[in-house]
Amino acid sequence: MATANGGNGKVWKGTLITILVVFILMQFHRPEIAAGGQGIPLNAPPPVQAILQKSCYDCHSNTPHLKWFDYIAPGYWLVAADINAAQQVLNFSTLGSLDTVARNAALWEVLNQARLHAMPTRAYIALHPETSITDEDIAILKKYVATLKPVIQPDSGFTAARDHQFYEWAKGYYANKQNIIAPNGVPYMDGYKDWQPISTTLREDNGTMRIIFANDIGVKAIRENRIHPWPDGTTFAKVAWGQLIDTAGKVTTGAFRQVEFMIKDSKKYIATRGWGWARFKTPALVPYGKDKVFTTECINCHNPMKNNDFVFTQPIQLP
Numbered sequence: 001m002a003t004a005n006g007g008n009g010k011v012w013k014g015t016l017i018t019i020l021v022v023f024i025l026m027q028f029h030r031p032e033i034a035a036g037g038q039g040i041p042l043n044a045p046p047p048v049q050a051i052l053q054k055s056c057y058d059c060h061s062n063t064p065h066l067k068w069f070d071y072i073a074p075g076y077w078l079v080a081a082d083i084n085a086a087q088q089v090l091n092f093s094t095l096g097s098l099d100t101v102a103r104n105a106a107l108w109e110v111l112n113q114a115r116l117h118a119m120p121t122r123a124y125i126a127l128h129p130e131t132s133i134t135d136e137d138i139a140i141l142k143k144y145v146a147t148l149k150p151v152i153q154p155d156s157g158f159t160a161a162r163d164h165q166f167y168e169w170a171k172g173y174y175a176n177k178q179n180i181i182a183p184n185g186v187p188y189m190d191g192y193k194d195w196q197p198i199s200t201t202l203r204e205d206n207g208t209m210r211i212i213f214a215n216d217i218g219v220k221a222i223r224e225n226r227i228h229p230w231p232d233g234t235t236f237a238k239v240a241w242g243q244l245i246d247t248a249g250k251v252t253t254g255a256f257r258q259v260e261f262m263i264k265d266s267k268k269y270i271a272t273r274g275w276g277w278a279r280f281k282t283p284a285l286v287p288y289g290k291d292k293v294f295t296t297e298c299i300n301c302h303n304p305m306k307n308n309d310f311v312f313t314q315p316i317q318l319p
């Protein structure tokens, strides 16, 4: 009996020592956190800066403030990978170097990710609760981004653009719409005009309005609350228009800018996260992308919503 117990104890001790040695050895593998590039830091008003520093700078800046436990492998490997990926797409330490249009577009994207609680990632908030975004933070960011919107002159180029667009359609581009196909094979679907709107957004920084439509399968899924994941056949259209502000200050839709589609087919589009992506730009509904690799751009930006089947829109409750 005594020997058996002693043997067990030895095995345990041996296992513990092995785990400890592996754990210590893991600490020596230290992937580098890249320096993140040189440039002009974003210069936002102090309340905005404070929110970004609290919630975003740990990954999207050259000055992450990591906790002691972030430095311990294997957790450290994830943190380092996150920071390196995050700096590639958005770096507040160099954002001031971008031209106004690009910077404003990035800041609009920042508001969106924060507003939809896509960022910071849930896993990060679980370990760093102080980085979570509050409703008050969102209100402050929204107010700030609204100040960036371009001044739109009444009856400016927007009307001309709308007229031009109509002219192009009349010329026959529109008649040819059946033959418009994105490089990954997703066709232009004119039927979206009869689908149901499930959400609208006003993009402040570049003065566009968007409406998101869902087809019957999508609408049915919303009603039956079967949207995790969305059923095959669900199709979304996101349509963007410019804004027209008339002399009385009334805002209406201006020129039609583009329409984007996401069509769910978990088998056919398995390589692109189960969705077929497509974008068609006006006036001639030109498919976006040189080859089918263009979907990488869509997926990268939708990736923070991966736990939501890559869909941003939280549908409004349908009657």
Ligand code: HEC
Pocket: 052, 055, 056, 057, 058, 059, 060, 081, 082, 083, 085, 086, 089, 090, 109, 110, 111, 113, 114, 119, 120, 121, 124, 131, 133, 300, 301, 303, 304
């Ligand atoms: C834990 C690290 C981390 C934190 C904190 C974090 N992000 Fe991110 N963010 C990432 C990573 C990693 C990506 C790359 C996209 C992906 O693969 O999910 C990303 C992507 C993004 C993108 C998409 C950029 C693009 O065009 O593809 C935006 C915008 C963004 N983050 C904004 C924010 C904002 C705003 C905050 C703060 C409220 C924030 N992030 C906090 C890690 C982080």
Ligand code: HEC
Pocket: 109, 112, 201, 210, 212, 236, 237, 238, 260, 261, 262, 277, 278, 279, 288, 294, 295, 297, 298, 299, 301, 302, 310, 311, 312, 313, 314
């Ligand atoms: C810079 C980030 C970004 C990129 C790139 C992007 N999207 Fe989106 N997309 C969004 C955001 C944010 C929304 C949420 C709606 C809104 O507020 O405009 C969205 C919404 C959508 C929707 C409506 C369904 C949903 O997820 O809410 C479709 C359809 C869509 N995008 C298609 C595309 C396609 C196709 C591409 C590539 C050609 C693409 N997107 C690239 C950010 C992006």
